[in-house]
Amino acid sequence: MTSEGIKHQPSCADPVDLKALDVEDARARILDQIIPVDGYEKLAIRSALRRVLDETIISPVNVPSHRNSAMDGFAIRGDEIPAENEQAEFTCVGTAWAGHPFVGEIAAGECIQIMTGAPLPDTLDTVIMQEQAEYDGKVVRIGGKHRAGQNVRQAGEDLAKGGVVFEPGRRLTAADLGVIASLGIGEVVVRRKPVVAFFSTGDELRSIGEPLGEGEIYDSNRYTLYGMLTNLGVDILDMGVVEDNPDAMRAAFHSAAANADVVITSGGVSVGEADYIKPVLEELGEITFWKIKMKPGRPLTFGKLGDATFMGLPGNPVAVMVTFYQFVLPALQYMMSGQRPEPMLLQAVAKTAIRKRPGRTEFARGRYSIDDSGLLHVEVTGQQGSGILTSMSYGNCFIVLPPEQGSVEPGDVVTVQPFNSMI
Secondary structure (H helix, E strand, O other): OOOOOOOOOOOOOOOOOOOOEOHHHHHHHHHHHOOOOOOEEEEEHHHOOOOEEOOOEEOOOOEOOOOEEOOOEEEEOHHHOOOOOOEEEEEEEEEEEOOEOOOOOOOOOEEEEEOOOOEOOOOOOEEEEHHHEEEOOOEEEEEOOOOOOOOEEOOOOOEOOOOEEEOOOOEOOHHHHHHHHHOOOOEEEEEOOOEEEEEEEOOOEEOOOOOOOOOOEEOOHHHHHHHHHHHHOOEEEEEEEEOOOHHHHHHHHHHHHHHOOEEEEEOOOOOOOOOOHHHHHHHHOEEEEOOEOEEOOOOOEEEEEOOEEEEEEOOOHHHHHHHHHHHHHHHHHHHHHOOOOOOOOEEEEEOOOEOOOOOOEEEEEEEEEEOOOOOEEEEEOOOOOOOOOHHHHOOOEEEEEOOOOOOEOOOOEEEEEEHHHOO
16 A cells, blocks of 8 residues: 555645744734733832833932042042153142042142042042052152043933933843932832733643653643743743643633733644644634744644633643744733844854754754854754753754755854843
8 A cells, every 4th residue: 555645734844834924924923913011010129120111210310429530549630630751749638538528628739539439529620540640648649641531430421310211111130220229219110010821731741749650741841831931020820731621621711811911831732633722712712823834833823812812832842942932932022011022143153064954944952152262153952853852951042044044064154042132
């Protein structure tokens, strides 16, 4: 018996599926349908790290609030700097410390010793580093290789009073908290966090601590999803493992849609007889698309479940992480901030060969490094099967191979997307 006449459905083994979307098209369609969250809360700045700002921060003060020294040294008048090949002497009449300014008159030919951060008297405008001067406890001697105004921080040099510091939509970093604190502001208004419900599907899945029967595996997807969602900073609703039957799926969908802005599932989105995600979603909600020209991660379902956004990810562990980073993450970032994220893509020289057929985008897991000349190199992290999760653990980037790309040879230039640039 031959295989002639057998009808084949499109699958992940095919290099091209004409009914599937390109990666960029799928990402754009998702973002076009995402609505940023509304609602806000006021938080102490210590609690606002990684939260999205929902107000404009305007500086109520100058930062710094006064002219001050950028160095430990001696403050003089700039017009008393000697010519380049000459020297000058100044009588030191006092000292200014940070928080303790010098009070008194300073005549021509006089200077003060000054410490970093100390205010400059109005009549002085230049600081000579102590390492570039001779000081015997009373007289300071300097050369002429200096310029007026050096080593002085001007009032408002960092932030001017009344100026816009941060605008709504900014995800606050540790440095941002310090900047806000430098303004004397102790609370900020931030957007509420999106609520994300997620669950795994599959009768073969067992939770940690349960014994494994024949053909059963531990559910790792919920832990990687939990970790990625926690890094992003959303409110999480972990609904566990849902049985592979339509009634259990309907109940889980109803509960998730009633309590979350986004519903994420892993597994059950392919065309197998026990894959109920797609038919139940068609019954209760709507599907925008469910196939993408990519590897791994072809069967990704995107749609609506009531008012909630739905994203059904594949079941293989690596495919879950790839599709999360490429589609779920930008959607959630846009939902949180109202700003479309742009991926960071770098060029690197391949150290290893990568097999690929043209026709779809592939995301190989790689590890990049920088050589002594500053050139970026990358190599794959061993076997690249969609079930080999260690390829993600050992990697630090995706090697992004576009649809037109064929196999890669050592020395070829490829595009990499660092993991740490995404969250």
